[in-house]
Amino acid sequence: MIKMNRWLKDFSSLLFPNLCNACTLPLFQGERVICTKCLYDLPYTDYHLHGENRVAKQLWGRISLNAAMSMLYFRKGSKVQNLIHNLKYNQKTDVGVFLGELLGGRLLLNETYTDIDLIIPVPLHHKKLRKRGYNQSTYIAEGLSKKMSIPYTENNLLRIKSTESQTHKNRYNRYENMKDVFKVADFEKIRTKHILLTDDVLTTGATLEACAVELLSQGASKISIATLAFAE
Numbered sequence: 001m002i003k004m005n006r007w008l009k010d011f012s013s014l015l016f017p018n019l020c021n022a023c024t025l026p027l028f029q030g031e032r033v034i035c036t037k038c039l040y041d042l043p044y045t046d047y048h049l050h051g052e053n054r055v056a057k058q059l060w061g062r063i064s065l066n067a068a069m070s071m072l073y074f075r076k077g078s079k080v081q082n083l084i085h086n087l088k089y090n091q092k093t094d095v096g097v098f099l100g101e102l103l104g105g106r107l108l109l110n111e112t113y114t115d116i117d118l119i120i121p122v123p124l125h126h127k128k129l130r131k132r133g134y135n136q137s138t139y140i141a142e143g144l145s146k147k148m149s150i151p152y153t154e155n156n157l158l159r160i161k162s163t164e165s166q167t168h169k170n171r172y173n174r175y176e177n178m179k180d181v182f183k184v185a186d187f188e189k190i191r192t193k194h195i196l197l198t199d200d201v202l203t204t205g206a207t208l209e210a211c212a213v214e215l216l217s218q219g220a221s222k223i224s225i226a227t228l229a230f231a232e
């Protein structure tokens with residue numbers, strides 16, 4: 001019977017193979033979400049090992065952060081872009097959990113991330129959430145939470161304004177654009193807490209900065225930032 005089940009499983013995977021979310025080749029048995037070769041070849045930053053990395057430096061002087069890092073370099077047309085695209089637009093939420101776990105494993109190696117109390121994903125505005133059906137960053141938070149044994153919450157930091165794209169704005173306009181976008185619903189739950197903010201790709205950092213400003217103003221004691229990727 002076990003043999004039969006195995007045979008049926010192999011047969012159905014011939015008809016409907018699970019594909020690697022990075023390179024689209026069929027996954028072998030035992031592989032999940034990303035094939036072994038892609039997993040090995042991804043452009044890792046190793047920023048978890050370096051406090052003074054480019055992501056942290058980009059945010060320096062803007063907000064007081066405990067630490068900041070991204071796990072992967074994001075380049076157009078790359079496997080990382082395929083992964084993020086599948087996570088955000090193709091309902092491949094398991095990509096978020098998988099990469100969140102991978103990210104969590106790295107954070108556990110650096111003691112600056114070991115006293116985190118709570119993980120919070122960057123929220124979407126409710127209109128966007130309704131359109132997409134899910135917040136991709138919540139799945140990253142779920143993976144981080146699993147790996148690090150730290151709780152996450154997606155109901156306390158709210159995005160109360162939808163905003164236009166940040167990319168073509170200068171620093172001052174980006175800041176103005178992001179003012180009062182986020183709001184903490186229950187400050188008791190974040191007061192004196194070290195919070196890890198997470199998102200898929202860090203580009204200008206303005207969104208994460210605005211989240212951190214709101215959390216700190218409502219009594220969080222420390223903010224750290226970890227994203228899946230960093231757009232250079």
Ligand SMILES: [Zn+2]
Pocket residue numbers: 020021022023024025034035036037038039
């Ligand atoms: Zn692959």
